[in-house]
Amino acid sequence: MKIVTPKQMCRLEEQSEKLGVSKRQLMKNAGRKLAELIDSYCRNEAKLIPEECSVVFLAGTGNNGGDCYAAADILLYKGYKLTIIHIGGLPKTPLAQEMLSILPRERITFIEGFRSGNVEAAIEAAELDYMTIQPRSAETSDDSREHNPLDDLLIAEKKRMGLIKGAVVGAQVIVDGVFGTGFHGELDKDTMGIFGIGSGAYRIAVDIPSGGDSASGSISAGIFKADETMTFGFIKTGMSQFPLKKYCGRITVADIGIPQEALKILGGERQYHRIERNFLAFYPPKRERDAHKGEFGKVLVIAGSSSMRGAAAFATLGALRSGAGLVRLASVEKCIDTASVLTPEATFIELDSDDYGYMLYDSSREPLAEAMDKADAIVIGCGMGVTPDTVELTKYVTSTAKCPVIIDADGINCIVQDIDILTKKNSDIIITPHMGEMARLLRCDVPMIADKRFIVAERYAAQYGITVVLKGAGTIVADSNRVAVNHTGNAGMSVGGSGDILAGIIGAAVAQDCGVFDGVCAGVYMHGLAGDAAAARLGMEAMLPRDIISSLPEAFSLLKEKKNNMTV
Numbered sequence: 001m002k003i004v005t006p007k008q009m010c011r012l013e014e015q016s017e018k019l020g021v022s023k024r025q026l027m028k029n030a031g032r033k034l035a036e037l038i039d040s041y042c043r044n045e046a047k048l049i050p051e052e053c054s055v056v057f058l059a060g061t062g063n064n065g066g067d068c069y070a071a072a073d074i075l076l077y078k079g080y081k082l083t084i085i086h087i088g089g090l091p092k093t094p095l096a097q098e099m100l101s102i103l104p105r106e107r108i109t110f111i112e113g114f115r116s117g118n119v120e121a122a123i124e125a126a127e128l129d130y131m132t133i134q135p136r137s138a139e140t141s142d143d144s145r146e147h148n149p150l151d152d153l154l155i156a157e158k159k160r161m162g163l164i165k166g167a168v169v170g171a172q173v174i175v176d177g178v179f180g181t182g183f184h185g186e187l188d189k190d191t192m193g194i195f196g197i198g199s200g201a202y203r204i205a206v207d208i209p210s211g212g213d214s215a216s217g218s219i220s221a222g223i224f225k226a227d228e229t230m231t232f233g234f235i236k237t238g239m240s241q242f243p244l245k246k247y248c249g250r251i252t253v254a255d256i257g258i259p260q261e262a263l264k265i266l267g268g269e270r271q272y273h274r275i276e277r278n279f280l281a282f283y284p285p286k287r288e289r290d291a292h293k294g295e296f297g298k299v300l301v302i303a304g305s306s307s308m309r310g311a312a313a314f315a316t317l318g319a320l321r322s323g324a325g326l327v328r329l330a331s332v333e334k335c336i337d338t339a340s341v342l343t344p345e346a347t348f349i350e351l352d353s354d355d356y357g358y359m360l361y362d363s364s365r366e367p368l369a370e371a372m373d374k375a376d377a378i379v380i381g382c383g384m385g386v387t388p389d390t391v392e393l394t395k396y397v398t399s400t401a402k403c404p405v406i407i408d409a410d411g412i413n414c415i416v417q418d419i420d421i422l423t424k425k426n427s428d429i430i431i432t433p434h435m436g437e438m439a440r441l442l443r444c445d446v447p448m449i450a451d452k453r454f455i456v457a458e459r460y461a462a463q464y465g466i467t468v469v470l471k472g473a474g475t476i477v478a479d480s481n482r483v484a485v486n487h488t489g490n491a492g493m494s495v496g497g498s499g500d501i502l503a504g505i506i507g508a509a510v511a512q513d514c515g516v517f518d519g520v521c522a523g524v525y526m527h528g529l530a531g532d533a534a535a536a537r538l539g540m541e542a543m544l545p546r547d548i549i550s551s552l553p554e555a556f557s558l559l560k561e562k563k564n565n566m567t568v
C-alpha cells in the first residue's frame, strides 16, 4: 500500500485541483466519508438510531475542522444530535469558513472551545488578586463588595467549561478535527484539557489524531487518543511510526476522489510503501519439482566470537529456515562447536581467534576469499565483537565481495570505527541498525533518531548509496529512492538474538535472487510475521528468539494464506 508524506499529500491535492477535482470537492468527499463512518458506527456497532446519538465535533481553525463541518452537514439531515466545539478560534481557511457557513446554526449546538482575550485577562487579574490582596477584614460583608465586571467573565467562563464538559461526557461519538497535516509544535493547555475529559464515547480522529506529527510520527503531550482514525487519500508516513501509531487506533483509508493521474506528480521523487502481501508477489521464489539446492542461494555468515556464540547460530538458522539452499558459517572454533550442534545442516569454516576469542584478520582472508567467491549473499557482524581485526575483516569483505553484504550488529559498530567500510564498497551493502546503533553511526542521541526515523534512514542510505534497515516498531527500509515500512512484529521480539535471526532471513531472501530492496523488505516482513506467530502461540513475555525461528514455517503458510485470500 502506498503511503505519503504530508508534503506529498499537499502536492497531490494541488494536482487534483489542476486535473479538475477541486479542493472543495475533496473536502466534501472527506466529509461524506467521515459521516458514513460515524453513521455506520452508531447504527451497526453502537446499535443506536441517529436520534439517540449525540455526536460532538471538536473543530479546529483549519481544513481539518472544515472536514467536520462537511460531515456535520450530512449527519444533521440523518437526524443526529450535533454539537460543534470550536477549538482555537473560528475557522480561518476559506474552505472551512464556507463549510461552516452552510450549516443551519439553529439546528446545531455551537460552543466556543477557546477563551476570548477578555477571559484571559480576567483569569490573569483573578490570579493576581489571589496572590497580592490581603484577606478581607471580618467586618467587610459580601454585600458591601464592589461589583467587579471581571467576576462576571469568570462566571461565564466556568459556565462555558461546564457546557464543553457536559457535551463531551454526554456524547456517543467524539470527532477530533482540531489539527490534521497542518499541525506543528505542541498542543496548548486548553485543547489538551478538552481532549482529556473522560467520556465513554467512541473517539474518531479526522485524518490524523491532533497533536501527532504526520511526517515523523512524533507526538505532542496531550495528543488525542483515537479508537479509529479516518485518513484521507493515503496513510501519512508518520502514522506508520510510533508513538503516533499507538494513538491512531484502527486506521481507515478513505478514497476522497484524488484522480489516479495526480500520482504522476510524485513520479520523480522518493516513493513510500507499506510492506504487505502485494509487495511480496515475488516472494518466496517458486520451487519447481526438479529444483536443486544450488538454485536457492548460498549464504555465507561471518559471525560470532567465543563470548557470543548464539548470535552466529541464530543468523545461520534464520537463513536456513528461510529457504537458502546452502548456508556456511565462518567463525571461531568455539562458535562452530555450538553452531554445529544447533544447525547441522550448515557447513563451517573455522577461523583463527585472538586470546579473547575474536576472529583474526590476516589468517582469515584466504579461507574467506574462497567462500565469498561462491556466496550469493554475505551476512557479517552478529556477535563478532569490535576489535582492530574485526574492523579490518569487515572492510575487507565490503571492499572485495561480489554479492550483497548484510552488515549487522558489531559489523555496524565496526563502521563507527572506520567509515571506509561503506565508502570503499564493491557491491550492494545493507546495514541493519537498531536506533542505538544508528545513533552511534551518526554520533548523536537515540531520541534524535527516534524523532526523525524517516529522515535518518533516507539520508544515510542516499549518502552512502546503501540500503538501510532502521529497526524498531515500524522498521523502515530505505535505499536512495524508495522507502518501505513494516507493520508485522511485536514487543515480544525485543530480546537479544532477534536481530541476528533477521540478518539471516534477509541474507536468504537476497541470496534467492529476490533483488536487494525487495529481498530486504521480504525478510523484514517475514521476521515480524514469524514473531507474531510465536507471540500468538506462546505470549510476548515467554517467547524467545528461537521461537521466531521455529515459527518461520507458520509464517510462510500465513503468507501463502494471505496471498490466496487477498488479505494484507
Ligand SMILES: NC(=O)C1=CN([C@@H]2O[C@H](COP(=O)(O)OP(=O)(O)OC[C@H]3O[C@@H](n4cnc5c(N)ncnc54)[C@H](O)[C@@H]3O)[C@@H](O)[C@H]2O)[C@@H](O)CC1
Binding pocket: 013, 022, 023, 024, 026, 027, 028, 030, 060, 061, 062, 063, 064, 065, 066, 067, 088, 092, 093, 178, 179, 180, 181, 182, 183, 184, 185, 186, 187, 188, 206, 207, 208, 232, 256
Ligand atoms: N487541502 C485539501 O485539499 C484537503 C484537506 N483536507 C484536510 O485538511 C487538513 C489540513 O488542513 P490545514 O492545512 O488547514 O491544517 P490543519 O487543519 O491541520 O491546521 C490548521 C491550523 O492550525 C495551525 N496550527 C498548527 N499547529 C498548531 C499548534 N501547535 N497550535 C496552534 N495552532 C496550530 C496551523 O498554522 C493552521 O493554521 C488535512 O489534515 C485534512 O483533514 C481534507 O479536507 C481533504 C482535502
Ligand SMILES: [K+]
Binding pocket: 064, 176, 177, 178, 179, 180, 205, 206, 207, 208, 209, 210
Ligand atoms: K485530527
